[in-house]
Amino acid sequence: MKKTILVTGAAGYIGRHVVKTALDMGYSVIASDFAFKGVDERAEFCDLPIFSGDKNIYNTLGRPDVCIHLAWRDGFRHNASSHMKDLSSHVTFLNNMVSGGLPALTVMGTMHEVGYWEGAIEEDTPCNPQSQYGIAKNALRQSLMLSLKDSPCVLHWLRAYYITGDEAHGSSIFAKITQAELDGKETFPFTSGKNQYDFIDLERLSTMIVAASVQNEVNGIINVCTGKPQSLADRVEQFLRDKNYRIKLDYGAFPDRPYDSPGVWGDPAKINQILKNAHLE
Template sequence: MKVLITGATGQLGYDVCRELANRGIEYRGVGSKELDIKDKAKVTAYFLNYCPDAVIHCAAYTDVDQAEKERDICFAVNVDGTRNVANACKKIGAKLLYLSTDYIFSGEGDCSFEIDAPAAPQNVYGESKLEGEQVVLEIMTSYYIVRTSWLFGNNNSNFVQKLLNHAKSNKKIFMVSDQFGSPTYTVDLSKLLCDLIQTKKYGIYHASNEGVCSRVDFAREIFRQAWLDVEVCPILSKELTTTVNRPLNSRLSKKNLDKEGFSRLPEWRDALWRYQREEITNKKVLVTGGLGYIGKIVVKELLDAGHCVMIASSSYDGMDLRAVKCPESIFSGAKDIYRRIGSPDVCIHLAWTDGFVHNSPEHMKNLSNHIVFCEHMMSGGLPVLSCMGTMHEIGYWEGEIDEDTPCNPQSQYGIAKNAMRQSLLLSSKDFACTLHWLRLYYIVSNDIGGKNIFAKMMQAAQAGKKNFPFTSGKNLYDFMEINELARLIVVASMQTAVKGVTNICTGIPETLASRVEQFISDNKLPLKLDYGQYPDRAYDSPGMWGNATKIKQILSQNMDTLQD
């Protein structure tokens, strides 16, 4: 089964992708940048090319207030866009799941609205979603229409996160007391949506977390669970300055879920508790170069720790299905790229071309793209940016390296990385972003697909060679196993107490010869080193290693946190 998700970078679409991945179901998630649903020709071509068995249509214009001013745009997305999606589904024989809303109803009374209750939307947004339903009913026979209410999930602009952000600087908040409904956690809803599309139980459903509360009750519970002392002051809807009518009653009957044998979603307080522990404690992390030499191990570390991971890569072959694909190129130049890719909490920027070809022209050629991407992420509101540096920024140096060691790079790779570090350290002062520059040293790995000396020895042994041409091996370096390196990158990136330049190192100098001989022994390689076959490069110092003070400080703080 193949599933296409529109609106994949939104709070619900993101969690639908995660749930499909957890189930091992093939999927493709697209955002508005990759597929403009208002363009009929592009939608049809995209669907014919991918040919999904089912489409979960999460893409929508959802700004209720702005919709009153942009009626035409709202209808173009929610109605015309839905028509394009439905027609494309019909053409390829795919079933369609359309996300709708409690806003199609009048909001009158205090009873739960049944699926066949008369529709009477009170605002432009509700009108557009109702007309979107009618389009699906007109075109499709294999469809699910799922109405939901009061969504909250991984998006930083959802109701829960907005209140938590407000509480950082305010101890009093005014909230309407006469609007009643059921908060709905996107993680719980996404599980139901994935259950639905694996059946032929077509029709209209209402789905929200169990229980009903007022907006005041919801706000108070958010602050209670977060241990925040905030006074929530009740007001009536008519006292609000907004001109948009919102339903006072958003209760939805779940009888059709019961009838068709689907489990109801958990109680809303339980859902809120899980959200505040799972989605806020655990972060949304973008890893660029996430399928590279180091990136794939960093990604696994993050996923194993329970974080939500989005990968940006030139290819996605072999991607961990627990992760999500970045919806657009990080080098698109888009100023709002931070918003477009779903507003991650942390970006670990590993992506780099020709990292092992130190004088490749690609280093300087791509430098500005890296800087523009990082600066646009920071200006968009990124809280934490963690970039990979290298000992090659320093150039020729003898002895220990700390963050104040002067840099005089002697290769194109070192020059580019040094320039990027200087530029970002300067520009980060203008943004509320914690910048980590993690300086890497000599990496040890038995990955035969790598490009460093250890990978080349693995390749030579596999090719049946007995001798391996080598340098004098006298140089002193700072060596670290790649799995430990990935762990330290994650630990350093996911904290904000220690920032700036941090050496990801052991702080212990060791000769190249001794480490290589140890590698040959540990991996039982039938190789003998031919010393002196290659001269030392002009920019290779007799000895350079990192000062490990800051990484030890970070590890110490991390251990204290775990113990607490």
């Protein structure tokens, strides 16, 4: 019997890619969202409101084997008021799924739970989030880890870092540079570019998300990342070359922000083990 995976936020920046990857890997997918533009049509589409508070939501959504919870508003607006407003809706939905009998739950986390940090982020790195987005995600993680402690439901909390790819649907610096290139701009205002981050392409990230979600040997907080820091300048210059863009970076146009770490990346030991076990290295 092939597993059925419910993907919430299926039409989002990450969601569309996760749906396609899961289908390509042979799983059945229930895609949950408000609309389904760009979502792989092999999936079963479901527009039922997941934040209705329905205690029977697990049965209503078709009793999937795995839930990959990607649904989140304003992910690119880190201090939007919606992050804290929506928090209890996420908690209610996920706890109702678990109490209904969900065997495995994956929730998308973020490096922004940690706040300022220099060096490698590990699963037990202390968290002191500095944005409403980070605070809400961190609170959701703490709540779930407490409520699922004695539950048969397996929890995977996947902590993502800097995501590249699919610029047309993102709001990253890469998306902004793409727009500036399309607008015919000659230069793009930039910082010093010296800070180092953990960049991962969306396709590779999607493989990691699905691979981590369908296994239960490696659980808890899992960094979905490369573990290889790269300076922002190097990564963006590489992006410009890959795309054959003519636009040039105007280094130093923006000052480096005092709260940006000179270097931060994820410890990939757990995800590397998962990929190795699944022969997806």
